[in-house]
Amino acid sequence: MAVVEETGTYIGAPVKRKEDVSLLRGRGTYVDGLTLPGMLWMAVVRSPYAHARIESIDLTAARAAEGVVAAYSGADLADDWVGGLPCAWPVTEDIKMPPHYPLASEETRYQGDPVAVVIAESRALAKDAAELVDVTYAPLPATADVEKALADGAPLVHEDLGTNECYVWKLETDDVQAAIDAADVVVTRRYMQPRLIPNAIEPRGVLAQVDPTGEVTVWSATQTPHIQRFALQLVLGIPESKIRVIAPDVGGGFGSKIQVYGEAPLAVAVARRLGRPVKWIEERAENYLGTIHGRDVVHELTFAATKDGDITAVKSEAWCAMGAYLELVTPGIPLLGAWIYSGPYDIPNYSVTFTGVFTHTTPTDAYRGAGRPEATYVLERTMDALAAELGIDRVELRRRNFVKEFPHTMASGLTIDSGDYHASLDKLLELLDLDSIRAEQESRRSSGDVKQLGVGFSTYNEMCGLAPSRILGAIRYAVGGWESATIRFQPLGSVQVVIGTSPHGQSHETTFAQIVADQLGIGVDTIDVIHGDTASSQLGLDTYGSRSLAVGGIALHHAGEKIIEKARAIVAHQLEVSEDDLEFSGGAFSVKGSPDRSLTIQEAAFAAHTAHNLPDGMEPGLEQTAVFDPPNFSWPGGAHAAVVEVDTETGDTRLVRYVAVDDVGQPVNPMIVEGQVHGGVTQGIAAALYEEGDYDDDANLLTTTMTTYLVPSAAELPSYETALTETRADNPLGVKGVGETGTIASAPAVINAVVDALSHLGVTDIQMPATPERVWTAIQEATS
Amino acid sequence: MRRVALSVNGTRHELDVEPRDLLVYVLRERLGLTGTTVGCDTSSCGSCTVLVNGESVKSCTMLGVQADGLELTTIEGLARNGELHPVQQAFHEHHALQCGYCTPGMVLAAVSLIEAGEATDEDAIREGLEGNLCRCTGYHNIVQAVSAAAGVS
Numbered sequence: 016m017a018v019v020e021e022t023g024t025y026i027g028a029p030v031k032r033k034e035d036v037s038l039l040r041g042r043g044t045y046v047d048g049l050t051l052p053g054m055l056w057m058a059v060v061r062s063p064y065a066h067a068r069i070e071s072i073d074l075t076a077a078r079a080a081e082g083v084v085a086a087y088s089g090a091d092l093a094d095d096w097v098g099g100l101p102c103a104w105p106v107t108e109d110i111k112m113p114p115h116y117p118l119a120s121e122e123t124r125y126q127g128d129p130v131a132v133v134i135a136e137s138r139a140l141a142k143d144a145a146e147l148v149d150v151t152y153a154p155l156p157a158t159a160d161v162e163k164a165l166a167d168g169a170p171l172v173h174e175d176l177g178t179n180e181c182y183v184w185k186l187e188t189d190d191v192q193a194a195i196d197a198a199d200v201v202v203t204r205r206y207m208q209p210r211l212i213p214n215a216i217e218p219r220g221v222l223a224q225v226d227p228t229g230e231v232t233v234w235s236a237t238q239t240p241h242i243q244r245f246a247l248q249l250v251l252g253i254p255e256s257k258i259r260v261i262a263p264d265v266g267g268g269f270g271s272k273i274q275v276y277g278e279a280p281l282a283v284a285v286a287r288r289l290g291r292p293v294k295w296i297e298e299r300a301e302n303y304l305g306t307i308h309g310r311d312v313v314h315e316l317t318f319a320a321t322k323d324g325d326i327t328a329v330k331s332e333a334w335c336a337m338g339a340y341l342e343l344v345t346p347g348i349p350l351l352g353a354w355i356y357s358g359p360y361d362i363p364n365y366s367v368t369f370t371g372v373f374t375h376t377t378p379t380d381a382y383r384g385a386g387r388p389e390a391t392y393v394l395e396r397t398m399d400a401l402a403a404e405l406g407i408d409r410v411e412l413r414r415r416n417f418v419k420e421f422p423h424t425m426a427s428g429l430t431i432d433s434g435d436y437h438a439s440l441d442k443l444l445e446l447l448d449l450d451s452i453r454a455e456q457e458s459r460r461s462s463g464d465v466k467q468l469g470v471g472f473s474t475y476n477e478m479c480g481l482a483p484s485r486i487l488g489a490i491r492y493a494v495g496g497w498e499s500a501t502i503r504f505q506p507l508g509s510v511q512v513v514i515g516t517s518p519h520g521q522s523h524e525t526t527f528a529q530i531v532a533d534q535l536g537i538g539v540d541t542i543d544v545i546h547g548d549t550a551s552s553q554l555g556l557d558t559y560g561s562r563s564l565a566v567g568g569i570a571l572h573h574a575g576e577k578i579i580e581k582a583r584a585i586v587a588h589q590l591e592v593s594e595d596d597l598e599f600s601g602g603a604f605s606v607k608g609s610p611d612r613s614l615t616i617q618e619a620a621f622a623a624h625t626a627h628n629l630p631d632g633m634e635p636g637l638e639q640t641a642v643f644d645p646p647n648f649s650w651p652g653g654a655h656a657a658v659v660e661v662d663t664e665t666g667d668t669r670l671v672r673y674v675a676v677d678d679v680g681q682p683v684n685p686m687i688v689e690g691q692v693h694g695g696v697t698q699g700i701a702a703a704l705y706e707e708g709d710y711d712d713d714a715n716l717l718t719t720t721m722t723t724y725l726v727p728s729a730a731e732l733p734s735y736e737t738a739l740t741e742t743r744a745d746n747p748l749g750v751k752g753v754g755e756t757g758t759i760a761s762a763p764a765v766i767n768a769v770v771d772a773l774s775h776l777g778v779t780d781i782q783m784p785a786t787p788e789r790v791w792t793a794i795q796e797a798t799s
Numbered sequence: 800m801r802r803v804a805l806s807v808n809g810t811r812h813e814l815d816v817e818p819r820d821l822l823v824y825v826l827r828e829r830l831g832l833t834g835t836t837v838g839c840d841t842s843s844c845g846s847c848t849v850l851v852n853g854e855s856v857k858s859c860t861m862l863g864v865q866a867d868g869l870e871l872t873t874i875e876g877l878a879r880n881g882e883l884h885p886v887q888q889a890f891h892e893h894h895a896l897q898c899g900y901c902t903p904g905m906v907l908a909a910v911s912l913i914e915a916g917e918a919t920d921e922d923a924i925r926e927g928l929e930g931n932l933c934r935c936t937g938y939h940n941i942v943q944a945v946s947a948a949a950g951v952s
């Protein structure tokens with residue numbers, strides 16, 4: 016495995032995690048474990064109706080209840096807001112952007128829309144009193160279905176917009192229709208990808224304190240402390256310079272803790288009014304209603320191909336549920352997949368259209384993979400459909416269309432810097448032993464076994480490492496995509512690394528320490544990684560889109576280069592040699608040709624702090640910051656396969672094997688990389704087989720607990736087989752990112768396997784999730 | 800208020816609790832043992848798992864008053880003399896935690912499973928941990944860790 020620096024011993028090594036020391040002992044600092052003197056509790060009252068006019072809100076009984084300090088409706092707090100909750104991604108010029116305030120005051124637009132808050136001396140008393148808030152609603156018609164929402168006469172989510180169509184966005188090359196018209200074969204398929212509810216095991220939570228001088232401190236279960244800080248200014252008018260946001264230990268997010276939810280400004284507003292700290296902790300039932308959902312997209316995908324299997328055009332149309340309001344990046348989620356509807360294949364003609372649609376549902380936003388699982392799912396399902404149509408082997412069809420040379424500029428316009436899709440597929444086939452699976456499948460088919468076997472493939476790529484700021488600007492995203500890092504030597508040689516991205520399970524403390532340890536030739540244990548607090552890390556754009564390593568890691572590498580440069584100048588000065596005469600290796604600068612004349616970087620750091628003998632004009636201290644704006648996205652890819660067993664009598668599907676081969680560039684810590692693959696793959700498998708956020712015809716959410724929304728346990732899943740192939744990304748560490756690969760690749764592999772298991776019965780499609788009922792019905796329909 | 804006496808991690812506590820207070824909140828908010836976490840309101844996730852007289856129990860399914868006279872172990876009480884319990888150590892070795900939120904409950908459920916002699920193979924471990932959800936790890940490394948701690952392959 017390639018090692019980046021000659022001094023390297025850490026990059027590429029499965030270093031055990033620093034994070035575990037506290038977490039394993041129950042000493043994590045999740046928000047719900049934090050208590051401040053005089054702290055109050057906030058409970059949120061939510062609309063039980065998907066759509067209703069609020070006729071009145073009577074807070075009298077709640078305010079009179081035991082332990083209650085205050086209760087507020089939306090009207091009571093209207094003057095606390097200088098702006099609405101921000102949406103940072105108006106994807107088109109004429110996008111419809113409805114106002115969205117922390118509390119609804121005239122109309123509620125999804126079940127769970129907050130209408131009032133109650134603040135009391137304890138969690139239980141706040142909750143009790145919330146039950147006493149008397150809201151009179153006039154229910155209105157509602158719809159949770161994107162297609163129905165676009166129909167004439169559909170109930171409108173925002174009456175004054177006159178439509179439920181939020182935007183239409185298009186990316187198209189010139190000759191798509193001509194290519195389709197000229198094709199030997201055209202395959203069009205329609206897919207529904209259900210709502211997914213992220214279900215971080217730690218619910219959301221906020222603790223806010225406002226001191227008498229107006230300084231605000233917010234502890235939040237968030238992926239994005241820096242984004243929270245500027246959003247709080249936008250909503251509350253408090254200057255960012257007076258706001259400190261701390262993301263302590265955060266118990267998972269998967270995209271659902273990126274957003275700026277109303278509860279944070281509510282807690283600050285209420286804490287400011289009452290002069291006491293206020294805490295709000297989400298309950299699981301609230302989480303299902305009040306935290307963003309993912310997916311909920313209808314697609315129509317067309318492939319045009321020659322009879323030999325060269326795909327000549329891809330055309331996608333998608334109708335994407337926004338939910339009732341636009342959260343931080345709601346409209347932009349489909350766009351995160353917009354450039355990869357050709358996946359790892361070289362397809363010359365390209366057309367993608369998204370229609371954003373308001374429905375009376377919980378807003379959608381980023382859920383692991385965000386836009387890329389949606390694209391990959393329809394692409395990989397249709398690859399199988401095209402293979403069947405052409406009578407070409409599914410694996411061969413993929414191989415035939417793979418991009419073969421890098422860098423490769425796709426028809427969609429972006430350039431993939433590196434990859435080797437054949438290598439991943441070869442490795443996958445080697446691990447899979449396809450022949451014996453096929454033989455077993457054949458024998459079960461011919462014996463008419465109740466339990467049929469299927470194997471499914473998914474070859475994929477994805478764009479992550481979000482993101483080049485200029486590109487973000489061009490696609491109307493409101494902020495940049497750079498990241499920052501600081502390396503600070505203390506006088507006696509220990510090192511603080513301050514990073515702008517804030518983890519929630521991704522192992523930043525270990526991974527980033529490994530990078531610095533190798534580059535500077537010091538032990539990982541002398542390095543402390545500081546993150547998640549806007550007071551210590553002023554510059555940052557936080558964690559999402561598999562960006563921490565591919566963007567933040569490179570910033571850190573550049574900070575390390577600056578450290579070495581300054582230390583080199585100090586050592587050259589002290590040893591009275593020219594800088595060019597020094598070589599840096601193993602943490603020490605030595606004079607070329609006389610290795611006994613050397614100083615360690617820690618000695619240079621001490622000298623930098625005493626400042627007794629520095630070059631003229633040099634500032635004391637050894638601390639350097641770098642900010643890195645990536646010139647391109649990063650492009651992981653790979654090949655996955657699922658093997659399933661389907662009970663043809665009950666429809667019950669069991670995943671028996673899952674093999675994942677990924678190219679994530681240089682792995683910094685293969686143990687952590689593998690862990691990310693496991694977790695990611697599991698969320699895609701869960702989407703394929705178990706999970707679905709389901710609304711009834713009146714837009715009432717039916718899946719509001721962990722007993723109705725089926726997050727899989729260990730008992731439903733097998734152990735996984737994983738491997739890495741490696742092409743280096745075009746950045747100094749060669750890294751690409753791994754947080755989302757598994758989720759992007761896995762759902763189509765599993766559904767392709769289910770369909771394969773039943774293809775001899777005539778089944779050609781099964782909608783996700785492949786529940787026993789859906790599978791059973793598909794078998795009945797195909798065989799009747 | 801009702802007076803209860805319970806032993807937690809070897810320390811005896813006497814305190815007045817509201818009859819409706821769940822054990823998990825007595826541990827977290829009255830005794831400051833915030834290592835036991837809360838992930839749901841339907842007894843589904845298992846993050847609140849503790850040992851009650853040696854057996855794993857979801858502490859959100861018990862009232863504080865029901866713990867009167869019982870001996871409890873929470874995640875804070877598992878390490879001895881600064882040394883991690885073998886299950887904790889195995890979680891560290893096998894990277895069986897990411898965000899760590901489910902971890903206290905998962906570790907205690909695993910301790911109980913192993914001590915009951917039920918962690919006999921991978922399938923048994925998977926079945927035995929069915930009541931504990933983890934959203935980060937996909938369970939692969941958790942199963943590896945528990946297998947290693949239980950001495951099964």
Ligand code: FES
Pocket residue numbers: 836837838839840841842843844845846847848857858859860
């Ligand atoms: S908190 Fe989820 S089972 Fe107890």
Ligand code: FES
Pocket residue numbers: 216266267520895896897898899900901902932933934935936
């Ligand atoms: S480690 Fe995050 S939920 Fe298990």
